[in-house]
Amino acid sequence: xxxxxxxxxxxxxxxxxxxxxxxxxxxxxxxxxxxxxxxxxxxxxxxxxxxxxxxxxxxxxxxxxxxxxxxxxxxxxxxxxxxxxxxxxxxxxxxxxxxxxxxxxxxxxxxxxxxxxxxxxxxxxxxxxxxxxxxxxxxxxxxxxxxxxxxxxxxxxxx
Amino acid sequence: xxxxxxxxxxxxxxxxxxxxxxxxxxxxxxxxxxxxxxxxxxxxxxxxxxxxxxxxxxxxxxxxxxxxxxxxxxxxxxxxxxxxxxxxxxxxxxxxxxxxxxxxxxxxxxxxxxxxxxxxxxxxxxxxxxxxxxxxxxxxxxxxxxxxxxxxxxxxxxxxxxxxxxxxxxxxxxxxxxxxxxxxxxxxxxx
Numbered sequence: 001x002x003x004x005x006x007x008x009x010x011x012x013x014x015x016x017x018x019x020x021x022x023x024x025x026x027x028x029x030x031x032x033x034x035x036x037x038x039x040x041x042x043x044x045x046x047x048x049x050x051x052x053x054x055x056x057x058x059x060x061x062x063x064x065x066x067x068x069x070x071x072x073x074x075x076x077x078x079x080x081x082x083x084x085x086x087x088x089x090x091x092x093x094x095x096x097x098x099x100x101x102x103x104x105x106x107x108x109x110x111x112x113x114x115x116x117x118x119x120x121x122x123x124x125x126x127x128x129x130x131x132x133x134x135x136x137x138x139x140x141x142x143x144x145x146x147x148x149x150x151x152x153x154x155x156x157x158x159x
Numbered sequence: 160x161x162x163x164x165x166x167x168x169x170x171x172x173x174x175x176x177x178x179x180x181x182x183x184x185x186x187x188x189x190x191x192x193x194x195x196x197x198x199x200x201x202x203x204x205x206x207x208x209x210x211x212x213x214x215x216x217x218x219x220x221x222x223x224x225x226x227x228x229x230x231x232x233x234x235x236x237x238x239x240x241x242x243x244x245x246x247x248x249x250x251x252x253x254x255x256x257x258x259x260x261x262x263x264x265x266x267x268x269x270x271x272x273x274x275x276x277x278x279x280x281x282x283x284x285x286x287x288x289x290x291x292x293x294x295x296x297x298x299x300x301x302x303x304x305x306x307x308x309x310x311x312x313x314x315x316x317x318x319x320x321x322x323x324x325x326x327x328x329x330x331x332x333x334x335x336x337x338x339x340x341x342x343x344x345x346x347x348x349x350x
Contacts, residue, residue, distance in 0.1 A: 020308035040219040
């Protein structure tokens with residue numbers, strides 16, 4: 001059909017343009033994704049210490065075998081200096097269930113899907129939160145030190 | 160003051176510095192520039208719309224966490240796609256799903272909301288055959304072309320970071336993939 005290389009190049013360029021248009025039409029960035037990205041700056045917390053994710057494991061069931069369906073519970077460990085936040089994530093019908101502990105004990109809050117709620121923790125710093133939606137989540141702790149209170153936040157993790 | 164046209168005035172270094180000081184307009188410019196690329200990387204890993212949304216958001220939140228540290232604007236794009244890649248692979252690994260399989264021809268991730276609009280858009284014969292031909296390409300070609308088609312066009316450094324392929328391979332692979340696409344197209348359409 002076309003032996004001329006220039007024709008082939010032109011045809012290829014046109015094909016690339018058409019493909020680009022088609023892909024962008026088929027899968028544009030959802031408005032909500034763009035909006036959420038814009039809102040992300042609202043989570044900036046320059047005074048908070050970041051507790052990095054230092055450990056991640058899958059937890060077997062009591063019987064020692066990993067369930068076939070769904071995802072096994074995950075155990076996440078975050079650390080910032082002497083502050084350690086552990087959290088086990090389990091899938092339930094109403095959402096995710098987070099069970100964990102902050103050491104040393106501190107007032108806790110959980111942020112996900114644009115909202116923050118405070119969590120109750122016992123004297124040992126153990127907490128439980130149910131109905132947590134999947135997606136990026138972080139925990140922040142108000143850690144009391146001799147010098148005052150320091151805010152420590154885990155890095156965001158996608159649950 | 161801005162030149163009519165594309166990205167001549169986009170100074171990521173300055174925008175990062177301003178965003179780090181809490182300037183939401185600067186942040187909005189950064190998001191505006193890279194939102195599509197981050198989304199496209201997530202989707203190139205064949206994540207559902209919901210998962211890609213989570214990966215996108217995790218990527219932007221990660222940038223917010225590191226706003227003080229990332230100062231070189233010309234590294235931002237590569238940083239963002241690397242982060243998106245990491246989040247996407249982490250999500251795939253944790254969910255127990257396999258990485259995208261080369262011979263899969265399922266509808267993009269298979270979630271319900273993607274079938275409807277696709278069928279409307281593909282009513283036109285040409286689009287339908289182009290889409291079929293595209294999906295007939297090897298997965299590596301699909302991922303490469305898809306990411307290259309994001310707007311604004313990513314740099315080869317960004318593409319390289321997203322797919323972990325050498326920068327030098329991108330041009331030749333792109334040409335090869337488009338040639339394959341042309342072959343598939345000319346095979347399926349009657350002129």
